[in-house]
Amino acid sequence: MSDALRARLKAIDANCENTANVELEKLFEDANYDDAKFRIPSPQAAEAIWLKLIARKEHEFIQEIAKVLKPDSTVLSNATGKELVSVIEAMIDTLFAEDRYVDRMQYFYQEAARKALLQETSSDVQAKRLDLIDATYRTGVKDALRRARQNILVELDLYKQPDAPTDAGFVSQWRQYSTLSPWRMIGTIVLLSLTSYLIAFVIASDAFKGLLERFGFSSGTGL
Secondary structure, eight states, X not given: OHHHHHHHHXXXXXXXHHHHHHHHHHHHHTOOEETTEEOOOOHHHHHHHHHHHHHHHHHHHHHHHHHHHGGGGGGGSSXXXXXXXXXXXXXXXXXXXXXXXXXXXXXXXXXXXXXXXTOSOOOHHXXXXXXXXXXXXXXXXXXXXXXXXXXXXXXXXXXXXXTHHHHHHHHHHHHHHHXXXXXXXXXXXXXXXXXXXXXXXXXXXXXXXXXHHHTTOXXXXXX
């Protein structure tokens, strides 16, 4: 199982990278030319491609781990399972390592300069602008990588528990539901709060206390 899962994760990584490369090439192909001069594509568009790449890998890694581990949730409880966990964790650290991603904006600038055939020397203002974009990108991509590693390892950790199939499915659905939209997450929290208040109201009602007393249960503060 270890070798098969490693091979699948590597294949997912490669497929996601290929998809991102195609999108990046398309970005360059669509770059505008004015008076036969190459215009650099939007760095923000390139950043969006790489952030989407990380999110896509995270989603597909979690799906693959669940697909392999969920049918036999006890696979991680023995010595071989613990070794498998260590292997997967090491792979996650490698495939989502910062040094694979943080320099991509610099490579993007270098490729843009090559395609422009260095026709013009960038001004100091332009250089400072690109440095700011690069710094912003580095901050964003590091944060995205940190979240991706955490979410994948949380998914893996779920299958270490005896009741993994139930818990893993519930937590996975909750994470996908709550992170789909910030407003949906807020709405969910509000809904859960209202539900809690409703339950408390019902428990405190005289009708509920009377029902408990009919069945011989105490309705005091110890309930």
